[in-house]
Amino acid sequence: GQNIDQPTEMTATEGAIVQINCTYQTSGFNGLFWYQQHAGEAPTFLSYNVLDGLEEKGRFSSFLSRSKGYSYLLLKELQMKDSASYLCAVRALYGQNFVFGPGTRLSVLP
Amino acid sequence: EAGVAQSPRYKIIEKRQSVAFWCNPISGHATLYWYQQILGQGPKLLIQFQNNGVVDDSQLPKDRFSAERLKGVDSTLKIQPAKLEDSAVYLCASTQTGIQTYEQYFGPGTRLTVT
Numbered sequence A: 001g002q003n004i005d006q007p008t009e010m011t012a013t014e015g016a017i018v019q020i021n022c023t024y025q026t027s028g029f030n031g032l033f034w035y036q037q038h039a040g041e042a043p044t045f046l047s048y049n050v051l052d053g054l055e056e057k058g059r060f061s062s063f064l065s066r067s068k069g070y071s072y073l074l075l076k077e078l079q080m081k082d083s084a085s086y087l088c089a090v091r092a093l094y095g096q097n098f099v100f101g102p103g104t105r106l107s108v109l110p
Numbered sequence B: 001e002a003g004v005a006q007s008p009r010y011k012i013i014e015k016r017q018s019v020a021f022w023c024n025p026i027s028g029h030a031t032l033y034w035y036q037q038i039l040g041q042g043p044k045l046l047i048q049f050q051n052n053g054v055v056d057d058s059q060l061p062k063d064r065f066s067a068e069r070l071k072g073v074d075s076t077l078k079i080q081p082a083k084l085e086d087s088a089v090y091l092c093a094s095t096q097t098g099i100q101t102y103e104q105y106f107g108p109g110t111r112l113t114v115t
Helices: none
Strands: A002-005 A009-013 A018-026 A032-037 A044-049 A053-057 A060-065 A070-075 A084-091 A098-100 A104-109 B005-007 B010-013 B019-024 B031-037 B044-050 B053-056 B065-068 B075-079 B088-095 B110-114
Touching: A002 A084, A002 A098, A009 A018, A018 A032, A018 A084, A018 A104, A032 A060, A032 A070, A044 A053, A044 A060, A044 A070, A070 A084, A098 B044, B005 B088, B010 B019, B019 B088, B019 B110, B031 B075, B044 B065, B044 B075, B075 B088
Parallel strands: A009 A104, B010 B110
Antiparallel strands: A002 A018, A018 A070, A032 A044, A032 A084, A053 A060, A060 A070, A084 A098, A084 A104, B005 B019, B019 B075, B031 B044, B031 B088, B044 B053, B065 B075, B088 B110
């Protein structure tokens, strides 16, 4: 089975940097994904890590340590529109199914 | 490229009634997923199809939920009879097998309220 943990809520200020952590325990691993979900909308893909290290994509970066079962999503130069839930998901080694974490609700304040 | 289509967008039913949701994935996407997302939680996988075959339905409450993808394209998810705890958003997603990242594309979801 797989278990994924994320903080429930976080608050940050416009223009700041925020790091959202994700820890996972899995019997098989074939990639970790981050999705953004605005209230009332479907999740949209942000980033993907399958090897250890940092992946950078504009204002968003994601880090993975497979040995520690740990990932984080880093958001820089926060904007009000970044207020959303951020979902960490692990893809299984076989079958390609995904297990999602509970999500972290981020509020960006002016 | 058209996205994942779902209908209806909203549905309100009474407990013990039945309901069906429809999903049309992105053209060419062989893998289709149905998720249940309860308010404040992450999506929970109900069933995964590869073409018209079931890959994983271990979390599908089979006494009341059923799903099919007869021609390997669009899919329907049915609940019969519905319970209050089935109130949730039902998300359909698809992936293009063979592409390295296997990124999922989600539809807009169907918000179900059971009263």
